[in-house]
Amino acid sequence: MANVGYSKKVMEHFMNPRNVGVIENPDGYGKVGNPVCGDVMEIFIKIKDEKITDIKFRTFGCGSAIATSSMVTELAKGKHVDEAVRITRGDVANELDGLPPQKMHCSNLAADALHEAIKDYKNRKQKK
Amino acid sequence: MARIYLDHAAALPVDYRVFEFAKPYLTTLHGNPSSLHSVGVEAKQAVEESRQKIAKFIHAENESTIIFTGSATEANNLAVKGTALRNITSGKTVVASAIEHMSVLNPMKELQKNGFSFTTIPVDSTGIVDLNKLEDMLTKTTTLTSVMYANNEIGTVEPIREISNIVREKGMYLHVDAVAAAGRIPIDVQKDGIDLLTLSSNDLYGPQGAGALYVKPGVRLQSVLLGGGQERGLRSGTENVFAIAGMGEAARIVQEEITQESSRLIPIRDTLINEILKIEQSYLTGHPTQRLPHHASFRFSSIEGESILLNMDMYDIQVSTGSACSSKTLEPSHVLLAIGLKHEEAHGSMVLTLGRSTTMDNVEPVSKATYETVQRLRKLSPLDQEWRK
Numbered sequence: 001m002a003n004v005g006y007s008k009k010v011m012e013h014f015m016n017p018r019n020v021g022v023i024e025n026p027d028g029y030g031k032v033g034n035p036v037c038g039d040v041m042e043i044f045i046k047i048k049d050e051k052i053t054d055i056k057f058r059t060f061g062c063g064s065a066i067a068t069s070s071m072v073t074e075l076a077k078g079k080h081v082d083e084a085v086r087i088t089r090g091d092v093a094n095e096l097d098g099l100p101p102q103k104m105h106c107s108n109l110a111a112d113a114l115h116e117a118i119k120d121y122k123n124r125k126q127k128k
Numbered sequence: 129m130a131r132i133y134l135d136h137a138a139a140l141p142v143d144y145r146v147f148e149f150a151k152p153y154l155t156t157l158h159g160n161p162s163s164l165h166s167v168g169v170e171a172k173q174a175v176e177e178s179r180q181k182i183a184k185f186i187h188a189e190n191e192s193t194i195i196f197t198g199s200a201t202e203a204n205n206l207a208v209k210g211t212a213l214r215n216i217t218s219g220k221t222v223v224a225s226a227i228e229h230m231s232v233l234n235p236m237k238e239l240q241k242n243g244f245s246f247t248t249i250p251v252d253s254t255g256i257v258d259l260n261k262l263e264d265m266l267t268k269t270t271t272l273t274s275v276m277y278a279n280n281e282i283g284t285v286e287p288i289r290e291i292s293n294i295v296r297e298k299g300m301y302l303h304v305d306a307v308a309a310a311g312r313i314p315i316d317v318q319k320d321g322i323d324l325l326t327l328s329s330n331d332l333y334g335p336q337g338a339g340a341l342y343v344k345p346g347v348r349l350q351s352v353l354l355g356g357g358q359e360r361g362l363r364s365g366t367e368n369v370f371a372i373a374g375m376g377e378a379a380r381i382v383q384e385e386i387t388q389e390s391s392r393l394i395p396i397r398d399t400l401i402n403e404i405l406k407i408e409q410s411y412l413t414g415h416p417t418q419r420l421p422h423h424a425s426f427r428f429s430s431i432e433g434e435s436i437l438l439n440m441d442m443y444d445i446q447v448s449t450g451s452a453c454s455s456k457t458l459e460p461s462h463v464l465l466a467i468g469l470k471h472e473e474a475h476g477s478m479v480l481t482l483g484r485s486t487t488m489d490n491v492e493p494v495s496k497a498t499y500e501t502v503q504r505l506r507k508l509s510p511l512d513q514e515w516r517k
Contacts, residue, residue, distance in 0.1 A: 011438070017508065020507070035475075062433075062435055062451070
């Protein structure tokens with residue numbers, strides 16, 4: 001079976017990604033990447049009392065792009081936004097038992113998408 | 129579910145008849161062809177017998193036109209650098225089609241760094257070399273023109289005879305990388321007008337570790353690997369007798385079965401193409417008819433090729449992709465860009481290469497798995513909505 005240097009956990013998240021989809025009227029939305037480069041991720045968050053109560057993603061990209069997106073939604077769900085914003089690319093890779101070296105940069109944008117979504121939430125809040 | 133291996137362009141199983149034939153050269157007939165004693169002579173005979181089989185396989189003038197190497201990459205390097213450096217007094221210009229293998233393009237880029245002029249010949253959207261451009265580009269100082277017989281990623285077969293007529297009239301030597309084509313379609317170096325031709329053992333169902341370069345009598349070439357002077361001084365290094373003996377036998381068998389095997393594979397290929405193109409927003413890459421008998425290649429919008437490969441592998445179906453994410457350079461395939469695809473289009477490619485193990489019964493599960501894979505990945509993709517609008 002598949003083995004391109006991906007951990008079992010990466011393959012498991014690739015095959016059964018968590019929190020896939022769209023949230024209508026999200027409290028925060030983040031999108032990173034570029035179809036030209038081969039990776040686009042978007043994250044939708046719903047916030048109550050500064051906690052991430054719901055989170056969904058959609059990703060265009062390789063196996064690790066999908067797995068990291070799935071993992072970051074799991075890590076962020078239920079967390080306070082100030083805690084969630086501290087989730088790093090490294091945390092995501094570690095939770096997946098590592099990523100192949102060439103995938104560490106290009107396909108590990110999921111934490112960035114989460115940060116963008118939280119930034120968007122804070123901007124919206126300020127405007128209110 | 130039984131494994132369905134559709135990545136025959138990447139690696140082939142060694143034909144068991146070939147393995148049985150060559151096995152003694154790993155064990156009992158272990159001599160070095162350069163040794164003068166009887167054990168060495170036996171090994172030498174095996175190499176020479178293989179040389180004759182390879183010469184016959186491509187209809188070469190005689191067996192001394194065949195130089196064995198350790199791989200097709202090495203043969204391509206020898207062809208490019210060996211002719212360019214040896215014929216420097218005639219000119220310092222080399223050209224190659226934009227869809228050549230990296231083992232042709234990279235040696236040419238290296239020559240360019242060392243003062244040679246290097247340009248690529250464009251191809252059309254089906255991958256066929258632009259013959260008018262080729263004619264305009266070539267001069268008598270163009271010592272080497274390299275165009276592959278057929279492309280490994282999109283399956284397109286080039287009009288080699290028309291190309292060789294142009295090169296003979298306007299340029300100097302024509303090198304043809306025949307790794308993807310050999311054993312799939314008949315090759316005749318004399319009728320085709322080829323000066324140098326690259327072959328790979330494994331692509332003929334022979335062992336890995338051997339390649340060959342055909343060098344037409346009179347073509348001037350220098351070695352790029354110096355040492356003990358094996359292979360007429362053009363490729364030093366002790367011969368891999370097992371792989372070379374196997375390569376010759378593999379070529380002999382493939383040649384015997386080529387007509388039967390290609391007429392068996394073509395209907396399977398065509399059914400597969402018809403079934404897969406039923407998927408929304410799916411496209412054939414390469415030429416619709418001027419195509420290798422075992423080759424079916426596609427692209428799908430809104431999804432990425434490495435994900436396709438991994439998802440297909442979950443069905444135990446092995447495929448290939450030209451996606452950036454699956455390559456070491458993280459660049460999408462230069463072949464897909466050369467046929468005019470945008471980066472985002474080139475990311476979503478899938479290549480199926482059929483072989484002896486492929487049957488018509490494979491078509492249904494492969495089409496079904498492809499359909500399900502594309503559906504699943506599109507459901508995950510933020511780009512998917514864009515083409516639905």
